Amino acid sequence: MASGEFPSVSLNDRGTVAHWAGSGCCNSGEIHVILGPMFAGKTTALLRRIKIESSNGRKVAIIKSSKDTRYAIDSVVTHDGAMYPCWALPDLSSFRQELGDDAYDKLDVIGIDEAQFFEDLYDFCREAADHDGKTVILAGLDGDYLRRRFGSVLDVIPIANTVMKLTARCQLCGKKASFTLRKTPETETELIGGSEIYIPVCRQHYLNGQTSQAASSYGYLRS
Numbered sequence: 001m002a003s004g005e006f007p008s009v010s011l012n013d014r015g016t017v018a019h020w021a022g023s024g025c026c027n028s029g030e031i032h033v034i035l036g037p038m039f040a041g042k043t044t045a046l047l048r049r050i051k052i053e054s055s056n057g058r059k060v061a062i063i064k065s066s067k068d069t070r071y072a073i074d075s076v077v078t079h080d081g082a083m084y085p086c087w088a089l090p091d092l093s094s095f096r097q098e099l100g101d102d103a104y105d106k107l108d109v110i111g112i113d114e115a116q117f118f119e120d121l122y123d124f125c126r127e128a129a130d131h132d133g134k135t136v137i138l139a140g141l142d143g144d145y146l147r148r149r150f151g152s153v154l155d156v157i158p159i160a161n162t163v164m165k166l167t168a169r170c171q172l173c174g175k176k177a178s179f180t181l182r183k184t185p186e187t188e189t190e191l192i193g194g195s196e197i198y199i200p201v202c203r204q205h206y207l208n209g210q211t212s213q214a215a216s217s218y219g220y221l222r223s
Ligand SMILES: Nc1ncnc2c1ncn2[C@@H]1O[C@H](COP(=O)(O)OP(=O)(O)O)[C@@H](O)[C@H]1O
Pocket: 036, 037, 038, 039, 040, 041, 042, 043, 044, 045, 077, 078, 079, 080, 168, 169, 171, 195, 199, 200
């Protein structure tokens, strides 16, 4: 199986193998989760999968959080400039209404980028896959800059068909990077930005970075 493809079989609720090839067999939906730190290629992977689904004749739509205004308002944009038109919404529950019932019913595949910003992620994914038979592919940060769970991305894992955690390159040594380090002193969880605020790092450089940040803020408080 080529990377970026999903397995073509899954177990049905009797434990036997049910084949699917994107044909909507048994109206069974699916959920696929793409995780990782910033700059790991999550949006790139999401776009690749959406384009494959679209070229297979399936009707697709992508949603991103309207909080993410970094590169474009109505497009999903990767850090290296690839773009795809999308619905920029404050929450997922407004998607069906914005799109209209008819268009929603005809949709086969829903992509969600910046999934960590949607509070209603779990309910939306479960309803779309279990009830409406949609294939949902979501990309998001599993952890924030302090490596705490981010939003409800991790809550979706028990209802997902597949989960993939990508890595970036550590900006400080070139090894695989699984974490995101914030370079600036802000402490709010949600802080929209790119390489001016964040770098991808390996475990060692994450720990070094946290230590040096703590030391500098201690120095700042004392001065
Ligand atoms: N430190 C970095 N700063 C800016 N761009 C980067 C950095 N590291 C990797 N990239 C670029 O970002 C691309 C991945 O972008 P994207 O798919 O938007 O990642 P993600 O959605 O995981 O943040 C990589 O293919 C690479 O070209």
